[in-house]
Amino acid sequence: MTNLTSPTGSNADEWALFLEEHSVVFAAVQIATRIEALERVDQALYRACLLANEHSDKHLTIFRVTTGWQAMLKTPDLDSGLGRDQLKECPKFKSLPEALDALEKPDD
Numbered sequence: 001m002t003n004l005t006s007p008t009g010s011n012a013d014e015w016a017l018f019l020e021e022h023s024v025v026f027a028a029v030q031i032a033t034r035i036e037a038l039e040r041v042d043q044a045l046y047r048a049c050l051l052a053n054e055h056s057d058k059h060l061t062i063f064r065v066t067t068g069w070q071a072m073l074k075t076p077d078l079d080s081g082l083g084r085d086q087l088k089e090c091p092k093f094k095s096l097p098e099a100l101d102a103l104e105k106p107d108d
Contacts, residue, residue: 044097044100045096047101059073059074059075061076063090068093069092069094070091071096071100074086
């Protein structure tokens, strides 16, 4: 069995203290990363809502499917079955912000 020494070369108590201190730093980095990701989603959603308000009578549809995220500035016609074709035409993205950022003003 390998004996681990702490970063200062001392005993298990120092090792435990070292891990405890650094786990707090690691947790803080994780939290900051998640906050940045949420801010990115929030900004993309805000811009998408502005586009929807201005160009599509406030219609904004967001889908999360097995193959990725989709967003469109309309409501797909799911009643008639045309909505399936509309969804097939809509590009898929790895993340929600990417899908929202790809929205463009509709051709009037």
